[in-house]
Amino acid sequence: MSQTVDRALFDEVMVPNYAPSAVIPVRGEGSRLWDQQEREYIDFAGGIAVSCLGHCHPALVNALTEQGNKLWHLSNVLTNEPALRLAKKLVDNTFAEKVFFCNSGAEANEAALKLARRYAIDHHHANKTKIIAFEQGFHGRTFFTVTVGGQASYSDGFGPKPGDVQHIPYNDLAALEQLIDDDTCAVMMEPLQGEGGIISPDLSFVKQVRELCDRHNALLIFDEVQTGVGRTGALYAYQGLGVQPDILTSAKALGGGFPIGAMLTTTEIAQTFKVGTHGSTYGGNPLACAVAETAFDLINTPEVLEGVQQREQWFREQLAAINAKYDVFAEVRGKGLLIGAVLNEQYQGRARDFLMAAADCGLMVLVAGANVVRFTPSLVISEADVREGMQRFEQAVAKVVAA
Incomplete structure (x- = not known):
């Protein structure tokens, strides 16, 4: 007997920590998605900044297919060619000298925090364990990373939290000067806060x-x-801020949709992770690294990176035109294709209303808190898709305003 696969099945078989839409996409191409009823959507969400080349990019499909016919998994008792090639490209194009692979951003951040603590204790003193992070920050959902993230609603209710973690407001230099001392092992920050509302640093x-x-x-x-x-x-x-970190974490777009994470650092700091101090069963597996290498090669070009800046202007121009007509946004902030449209006083707390109205109009968007509509589309989205998507967004805005 066949099982009907619909939204009701989610409530029957899935842990209820998500509340997904009734829409169930079944296929995608570029910046378009189609659901079970063959209704088309334009995707301005990108799987939360993951689908950097859109859906089913031919080069990524080819990389996955080729590697899938060669080698899937080994464990870290052995290394593999795709992992070594990807690590070399990351090292050659960043400040870093060493790479650790894992499966997600949370795992990359967990590794970074463990490394920072261990480095401080090994090279300085046993009490050098304080971690300073920022209010409204987000660093993942492991207990350590969710504690370092600056949103208590995500970390409360699970019992005693990992200790010696303190939070200050983002962009508040005086607060940092007051808190940081010689017992601080690390400061962790997003160079542009995402989940916290698309906040750029000074x-x-x-x-x-x-x-x-x-x-x-x-x-x-x-x-x-x-x-x-x-x-x-x-x-x-x-690289656009003129400040070099000691440790950097990467995931989401790194695999273009295939799960992978990476922690990048220097040789000196990396030496703290001796054999056996940290690990990941699937980290650096050949499938993930083969896809990620292809995505990296496609994105790390002047054409694509400069194209992101051009696409940012398309979004800003279209959002300004919509706001001139409907007056719903206080400002549009962010950089590149991590854009937040901040709701004005009249529409405070209603970001999800805009998200739901957009879906009704055939457009996928995101929120960043209750007051910000977030856009994280493909880095290579076409101008035609941006314009059509913004026409649909204008329809959604009109629906919310008229409600």
């Missing part, structure tokens, strides 16, 4: 964070899970 603030970390022998960790791999118009966001 350039002077980022530079001062780097200087304060140097002064107190603390490591600077950049969580580039969402901002990395072309999302802001640079390969990694730190």
Whole structure:
């Protein structure tokens, strides 16, 4: 007897920590999706900044197919060619000298935090364990990363949290100066806050964070899970800020939709992770690395990275035109194709209403908190898809305003 696969089945068989839409996509191509009823959607969400080349990009499909006919999994008792090639490309194109592969952004951040603690204890003293992070930050859902993330609603209710983690407001230099000391092992920050509302850092603030970390022998960790791999118009966001971290984490767009994460750092810091101190069963598996290498090669070109900046302008122009007509946004912020349209006072708390109305109009968007509509489309989305998607978004805005 066949089972009907619909939204009701989710409630029957899935743990209820998500509340997904009734829409169930079944196929995608480029920046378009089709659901079970063959209704078409334009995708401005990109799987939350993951589908950097859209859906089913032929080069990624080919890379996965080719590797799938060769080798899937080995374990880390052995290395493999795709992992070594991808690591070499990451090292050659960033500050880093060493790479650790895992399966997700949360795992990459977990590794970064463990490495920072271990490095501080090994090279300085046993009490150098304080981690400073930022309110409204987001670093994953492991207990360590969700504690370092600055949103208590995600970490409360699970019992005692990992200790010696403190939070300050983003862009608040005075607060950092007051809190950081010689017992601080690391400062962890997003170089553009994503889940917290698409908040850009002040350039002077980022530079001062780097200087304060140097002064107190603390490591600077950049969580580039969402901002990395072309999302802001640079390969990694730190390259557009003029500040180099000690540890960088990457995931999401790194695999173009195939799960992979990476932690990048220097040789000196990496030496702290001796054999057996950390690991990942699937990290660096040939399938993930083969797809990620292809995605990396396609994105790390002047044409694509400069094209991200051009596409940002398309979005900003279209959003400005919609706002001139309907007056719903206080500002549009972000960088590259990590864009947040901030709702004005009249529409506070209603970001999800805009998301739902957009879906009704055949458009996938995101939110970043209750007051920001977020756009993280493919980095190579066509101008025609941007314009048509924005026409659908205007219809959605009109529906919310008229409600």
